[in-house]
Amino acid sequence: IDECAAACPTCAGAMCGTQTCDDPSVLATDLGDWTCTCVAPSSGVGIAGPAVCVLDECDLFGAVCETAAPPQSGNDRNTAQLSLNDWECVCPMPYPATQVATAMAADCVLDECVETCPTCAGT
Secondary structure (H helix, E strand, O other), X not given: OOHHHHHOOOOOOXXXXXXXXXXXXXXXXXXXXXXXXXXXXXXXXXXXXXXXXXXXXXXXXXXXXXXXXXXXXXXXXXXXXXXXXXXXXXXXXXXXXXXXXXXXXXXXXXXXXXXXXXXXXXX
C-alpha cells in the first residue's frame, strides 16, 4: 500500500501542505512509515503526517556576517518558515553586545572612551 497515494495524494494538498511525501515501504505490514519532508531551503520531516518546517536564514545568508569586517556571527531569532528577513549579524567581543544589524552586516565600532572610561565624561 502506497500510503502517500492513500493519505497524502499530492503532499501539496491539505495533508502535507507544500511538502514532498515518501513511503519507504509499500508492504501491507509496514503501515505508518510514510513521511512528509519540507521543500528546500526549509527543513523538517514528519512521520505519518505533516512536518514542522523551519528556515534558518543564517544557512542562506550567513556569509554576509562571516565575511564582514570584523567577522560576525549570524542569528535567526525566528526560524518559522514564513518568518523572513529577521536574521541578524552580531558584532563579536570586545564590541558592545548592542551592535547588531538586521538582514545585513553590523557596523562594529569600538569606542574605548565609552567602553572603558565612563567616568571621564564627569571630569
